Amino acid sequence: MSNNEQPARHIVSLSGGKDSTALAIYLRDRIPNLEYVFCDTGEELRETYSYLDRLEVFLGKEIKRLKARQSFDDMLKARGGFLPSGQVRWCTEYLKIKPFEEYIGDSICHNYIGIRADETYRKGYISTKPNIIAHYPFIEEGIRKEDVIRILEESGLGLPEYYQWRSRSGCYFCFFQQKIEWLGLLEHHPDLYEKAESYEKENPETGERYTWSQKESLKELRSPERRKAILEEYERRKDHPLKSRGNLTLANIFTPEESEDESCLICHL
Numbered sequence: 001m002s003n004n005e006q007p008a009r010h011i012v013s014l015s016g017g018k019d020s021t022a023l024a025i026y027l028r029d030r031i032p033n034l035e036y037v038f039c040d041t042g043e044e045l046r047e048t049y050s051y052l053d054r055l056e057v058f059l060g061k062e063i064k065r066l067k068a069r070q071s072f073d074d075m076l077k078a079r080g081g082f083l084p085s086g087q088v089r090w091c092t093e094y095l096k097i098k099p100f101e102e103y104i105g106d107s108i109c110h111n112y113i114g115i116r117a118d119e120t121y122r123k124g125y126i127s128t129k130p131n132i133i134a135h136y137p138f139i140e141e142g143i144r145k146e147d148v149i150r151i152l153e154e155s156g157l158g159l160p161e162y163y164q165w166r167s168r169s170g171c172y173f174c175f176f177q178q179k180i181e182w183l184g185l186l187e188h189h190p191d192l193y194e195k196a197e198s199y200e201k202e203n204p205e206t207g208e209r210y211t212w213s214q215k216e217s218l219k220e221l222r223s224p225e226r227r228k229a230i231l232e233e234y235e236r237r238k239d240h241p242l243k244s245r246g247n248l249t250l251a252n253i254f255t256p257e258e259s260e261d262e263s264c265l266i267c268h269l
């Protein structure tokens, strides 16, 4: 039997975020033989791993954890310390998409993605292999943010714990983080903040800097002056009139260029 004659697979790719989790719950009893997959970069927050463990219990089925052949550190070394960024997202490609594609191989795979009906503007990296067919059940069925929250509450899982200070799932050092979220990391996981800081480098000859956050290093970002300014800016945007009308979310309280959501679907749903 050739690969294409094998029965098609049905897979929800989980990120550890609220939308893909709600989708797994939503589809659990709707699609027979549904598989659950999480591409583990090895650099996720502890809260993400424990949320996935709880989800696995709820689903009553294994969540397959996939890992790349090389660690993030090895890949970084091979790239001369060149940190990934929004423009050069080698991390997504090698730590998330490739392990997923290798796991699927050549079999036909229906891949269910948790973009909601109220965020159809979202785009981002997903696999483009022809045998991986993307489906968007929440868009097709008009499931919005409030529905996702209801699904999670009714399941007893609720939201991931990190949502108290961070708006999306993914690696602790993810460059898509807002400045206020970096401060959240500093407060909740000072060890991880320090670790992220240790990756930042400056080339003494050229002055070129490799930093996670645009325009400043994490050392600069955590200075008392910058913390104060970031918190003030956050408070100012939180009180924006649109916010009180529910039209502004945590993810776009920040600066306009930072709110352009081009984060990776496989990492942040």
Ligand code: SF4
Residues within 6 Å of the ligand: 041, 084, 089, 091, 092, 095, 096, 169, 170, 171, 173, 174, 175, 176, 264, 267
């Ligand atoms: S979560 Fe962020 S840092 Fe991690 S793989 Fe995805 S884009 Fe890269």
